[in-house]
Amino acid sequence: MDVWKVGIMINDTIAAGAKTTAMTPIAEPLTLPCGVRVKNRFYKSAMNEALAGRDCAPTEEHVRLYRTWARGGAGVLVTGNVMVDRTQLGEPGNVAVEDERDLNMLRRWAAAGTEHGAHCWMQINHPGRQSPITINPHPLAPSTGGVDGEYGRFFAEPTELTHERIRDIIRRFAATARIAKKAGFTGVEIHAAHGYLINQFLSPLDNRRADEYGGSLENRARFLFDVFDAVREAVGSDFPVAVKLNAQDGVPGGFGEEESIWVMKRLEARGVDLIDVSGGTYAKPVIRTNGGAAEDRRRGVYFTDFARRVKGELTVPVALTGGFRNAADMERALDEGITQMIGIARPLALVPDLPNRIIRDRWDGSVELPRVTTGIKPLDKAFVGILVISWFELQMNRIARGERPDLRIGGLRALMFAMRRHGPASLAPRRRKGRQ
Numbered sequence: 001m002d003v004w005k006v007g008i009m010i011n012d013t014i015a016a017g018a019k020t021t022a023m024t025p026i027a028e029p030l031t032l033p034c035g036v037r038v039k040n041r042f043y044k045s046a047m048n049e050a051l052a053g054r055d056c057a058p059t060e061e062h063v064r065l066y067r068t069w070a071r072g073g074a075g076v077l078v079t080g081n082v083m084v085d086r087t088q089l090g091e092p093g094n095v096a097v098e099d100e101r102d103l104n105m106l107r108r109w110a111a112a113g114t115e116h117g118a119h120c121w122m123q124i125n126h127p128g129r130q131s132p133i134t135i136n137p138h139p140l141a142p143s144t145g146g147v148d149g150e151y152g153r154f155f156a157e158p159t160e161l162t163h164e165r166i167r168d169i170i171r172r173f174a175a176t177a178r179i180a181k182k183a184g185f186t187g188v189e190i191h192a193a194h195g196y197l198i199n200q201f202l203s204p205l206d207n208r209r210a211d212e213y214g215g216s217l218e219n220r221a222r223f224l225f226d227v228f229d230a231v232r233e234a235v236g237s238d239f240p241v242a243v244k245l246n247a248q249d250g251v252p253g254g255f256g257e258e259e260s261i262w263v264m265k266r267l268e269a270r271g272v273d274l275i276d277v278s279g280g281t282y283a284k285p286v287i288r289t290n291g292g293a294a295e296d297r298r299r300g301v302y303f304t305d306f307a308r309r310v311k312g313e314l315t316v317p318v319a320l321t322g323g324f325r326n327a328a329d330m331e332r333a334l335d336e337g338i339t340q341m342i343g344i345a346r347p348l349a350l351v352p353d354l355p356n357r358i359i360r361d362r363w364d365g366s367v368e369l370p371r372v373t374t375g376i377k378p379l380d381k382a383f384v385g386i387l388v389i390s391w392f393e394l395q396m397n398r399i400a401r402g403e404r405p406d407l408r409i410g411g412l413r414a415l416m417f418a419m420r421r422h423g424p425a426s427l428a429p430r431r432r433k434g435r436q
């Protein structure tokens, strides 16, 4: 099936009962350590929707987008990262939840995301120093020292967190999780990957503290464990709490695989319900280029070598995220036991009912991500990270307005969309999500 055919088929009705669901392991329910059951193995990974309204409030557009995804058949829908502090955003258009002021809209969002027996989990995050200067001149971090490399100038020098501020942020994670549960979200995912604040604490490069939050791995992981324990206490033992963690940062001297496995085991002992495996930092993003399907074919499913290493070491379910484009790869990964859930992001911004197509219709094609380009080489080069992210945000925005994704949209329109919606701030490099 070619790309355009996938595009025009989106939202077409699917003939009911075409095939039995027992035929694929992707359709099998999974019971999490907390006792909660999810209906199948599709784990829609977090994608910042960039749809927040004034003051970082959720909107009617979130409701429509998640209703579409819930209708599409995934077992779990993880929201885009929701910030615990509206003065500390990771990118323009983030939702922030600090208190109950938006409870009604959060309720509507959660209700839409849990239709058709789907789970809807809120991803909770603090960006630390990865908060662009255009929206935050005063970022916070475990230690001073800005973002390295060519993008460094887009981030202000962070202030080192005091103990009091660390305690405040831990309390904020717990508060956001408690409100998520009250609003009807059926789980939460703590974002500890992709170079954000918790990842900064874990990284020996970014964390040069001399107190109990720095130095040894045990100390660097303390912030994550404190956040996890506070969130668990806020939501109770029977509510899913997942953690998105880097397999490794992909930077010499950064948080590495041995360390990641150690952290995973400790999280398992603390009662985590699922570990969403990702990776990378600013220096080496997962969405490396705008290469689309050609890049996908070269890379295959991300982090499989790491997942093979972890297999047998953990009993907690894993969601391997990145690079899943077809049922054959998904089934192989489940059969091999290297993952228990299929973490999938970009394809669901193009084919929101991909889970139903694969489980109910046994569609055996491959979702071909297009190469996103403005057609102007220097522009492509200057905005490569933003280009791809903005293009997918534009597709989510279309679904949120009741339109179909449109694969013909070019990179220039995506950049203009980002500019129109978020102003010049959108042209600072957003975090490069899901890095390897």
Ligand SMILES: Cc1cc2nc3c(=O)[nH]c(=O)nc-3n(C[C@H](O)[C@H](O)[C@H](O)COP(=O)(O)O)c2cc1C
Binding pocket: 045, 046, 047, 048, 049, 079, 080, 081, 123, 191, 194, 244, 278, 286, 287, 321, 322, 323, 324, 343, 344, 345, 346, 347, 388, 389, 390, 392, 393, 433, 434, 435
């Ligand atoms: C537009 C966009 C926004 C993203 N936002 C987030 C996010 O908020 N939190 C997160 O953990 N990952 C985020 N990611 C990364 C994805 O969750 C995922 O790790 C990455 O896209 C690789 O998976 P895929 O190959 O299935 O797309 C984002 C990716 C895209 C394309």
